[in-house]
Amino acid sequence: MGSESLKRKELWKRQAFWSGAWRDAVSGKTIRVIDPATEEILGTVPSLGKIETLEAIETSKKAFVDWSSRPAKERSLLIRNWSDLMQKNREDLAVLMTLEQGKPLNEARGEIDYASSFLEWFAEEGKRTYGDIVPSHRTDSKIEVLKQPVGVCGILTPWNFPSSMITRKAGAALAAGCTVISKPSELTPFSALALVALAREAGIPDGVFQVLTGYPEEIANVLIDHPDVKKISFTGSTRVGKSIMERSSKTLKRLSLELGGNAPFLIFDDADLEAAVKGATLSKFRNAGQTCVCANRFLIQSGIYEDFIRSFSEAVSKLRVGNGFDPDVTIGPLINEAAVAKMELHVEDALHNGGELILGGKRVQERKLFFSPTLISNASKNSLSFREEIFGPIASVYRFESLEEGIRLANSTPSGLAAYAYTNDYKKIRILSERIESGILGINEGLISSEQVPFGGIKESGFGREGSKYGIQEYLQVKYVCIGGF
Numbered sequence: 440m441g442s443e444s445l446k447r448k449e450l451w452k453r454q455a456f457w458s459g460a461w462r463d464a465v466s467g468k469t470i471r472v473i474d475p476a477t478e479e480i481l482g483t484v485p486s487l488g489k490i491e492t493l494e495a496i497e498t499s500k501k502a503f504v505d506w507s508s509r510p511a512k513e514r515s516l517l518i519r520n521w522s523d524l525m526q527k528n529r530e531d532l533a534v535l536m537t538l539e540q541g542k543p544l545n546e547a548r549g550e551i552d553y554a555s556s557f558l559e560w561f562a563e564e565g566k567r568t569y570g571d572i573v574p575s576h577r578t579d580s581k582i583e584v585l586k587q588p589v590g591v592c593g594i595l596t597p598w599n600f601p602s603s604m605i606t607r608k609a610g611a612a613l614a615a616g617c618t619v620i621s622k623p624s625e626l627t628p629f630s631a632l633a634l635v636a637l638a639r640e641a642g643i644p645d646g647v648f649q650v651l652t653g654y655p656e657e658i659a660n661v662l663i664d665h666p667d668v669k670k671i672s673f674t675g676s677t678r679v680g681k682s683i684m685e686r687s688s689k690t691l692k693r694l695s696l697e698l699g700g701n702a703p704f705l706i707f708d709d710a711d712l713e714a715a716v717k718g719a720t721l722s723k724f725r726n727a728g729q730t731c732v733c734a735n736r737f738l739i740q741s742g743i744y745e746d747f748i749r750s751f752s753e754a755v756s757k758l759r760v761g762n763g764f765d766p767d768v769t770i771g772p773l774i775n776e777a778a779v780a781k782m783e784l785h786v787e788d789a790l791h792n793g794g795e796l797i798l799g800g801k802r803v804q805e806r807k808l809f810f811s812p813t814l815i816s817n818a819s820k821n822s823l824s825f826r827e828e829i830f831g832p833i834a835s836v837y838r839f840e841s842l843e844e845g846i847r848l849a850n851s852t853p854s855g856l857a858a859y860a861y862t863n864d865y866k867k868i869r870i871l872s873e874r875i876e877s878g879i880l881g882i883n884e885g886l887i888s889s890e891q892v893p894f895g896g897i898k899e900s901g902f903g904r905e906g907s908k909y910g911i912q913e914y915l916q917v918k919y920v921c922i923g924g925f
């Protein structure tokens with residue numbers, strides 16, 4: 440499967456787009472993009488740096504003047520066109536994604552739907568960025584509160600969701616009246632470049648949405664340091680999020696940071712076992728376990744522990760690993776060698792810490808970046824997989840006795856992105872809703888993502904919300920106006 444399978448081959452761009460043109464790097468340098476399933480080179484994209492990033496910022500700043508002053512409805516129509524074009528080109532976009540990211544084609548189609556839904560949603564939300572009129576404290580003045588776009592935004596996105604992490608940010612920013620410079624992961628740039636091609640077809644002016652390809656430090660640092668970039672939105676690791684926050688302090692930028700998780704998945708004795716196993720499988724193995732909201736620690740109450748292990752291992756053993764273009768495949772390759780090495784380390788560490796290997800635990804034979812879905816029980820809570828985000832297809836199962844112990848274990852992490860709990864007890868649901876420390880909580884539900892919900896974390900999983908009515912507020916600032924002389 441390759442470019443020949445695209446209906447519109449022109450969507451597969453090998454150049455970046457900024458300052459009104461598709462261009463190569465001034466230095467002539469390129470980055471190779473690899474298909475993780477075959478490890479063949481798919482093509483190259485420009486490796487851009489400071490010169491190109493400064494040009495893009497200048498263009499974005501100029502474009503902001505016109506874009507921010509257009510009526511919200513006009514912006515809305517163009518963003519909606521963009522969403523519709525994503526749907527029209529769904530299959531091509533999904534193929535490109537599977538090629539460069541590896542996820543099964545059906546999952547890639549799902550991601551295109553998810554990605555275009557953010558544009559559709561924010562096209563509407565942009566019309567509702569209401570301010571306030573406040574009763575004045577004096578008879579001779581009027582008080583207004585305006586919501587205004589923050590300005591030029593830099594959005595830094597990861598490889599695990601090559602399209603939806605861009606539209607979740609850019610949709611909100613553009614609808615609010617901001618202009619955007621997108622820096623996608625160097626591992627998955629083709630999806631981002633196809634998005635800018637469609638944005639242009641949709642009628643979004645050239646300087647409003649630009650995509651710079653290259654290594655993070657060469658581009659992101661220029662965006663972060665520049666006083667004309669007013670906001671950075673980043674999805675990625677907590678380590679990088681902290682360094683962005685530190686670096687941004689020099690220009691005191693607005694930030695949204697959607698960082699790593701360590702999601703607990705609690706199952707109580709009274710849970711519906713079948714539903715819990717279904718939710719566990721979805722939550723753990725979506726995108727081969729490479730999502731920030733994947734279940735990371737399965738905490739199972741003693742009374743249901745053995746039954747859960749039996750049913751879960753049955754479900755996991757049905758998963759099929761392979762090239763994402765094979766229609767029977769449910770788990771694609773991991774993104775690169777480092778990701779596979781990390782899985783090997785986690786397995787070795789869990790077994791060293793008393794864990795029992797029930798399924799998997801190694802690369803799928805002779806295929807370098809494919810790792811078998813793995814189930815480990817009874818590892819110590821000191822093991823790496825308990826303490827750190829796994830980001831791969833390893834499910835590690837631990838036992839707990841009481842509600843109090845379950846909550847204590849769930850919260851015993853600096854992360855606070857997603858959490859899950861399965862119980863049929865109304866009182867437990869209320870208690871968990873209040874006491875679990877996470878920005879997102881799925882109760883009797885393993886799949887929590889949608890454009891309508893506020894996605895984001897607390898604690899060291901970052902701050903800011905994406906999607907929903909809250910997402911657009913991240914790109915607006917509040918101005919209080921006092922009009923005197925009445």
Ligand code: SIN
Pocket residue numbers: 599600674697729730731732888894
């Ligand atoms: C992520 O892994 O950061 C995003 C997952 C999602 O939106 O569901």
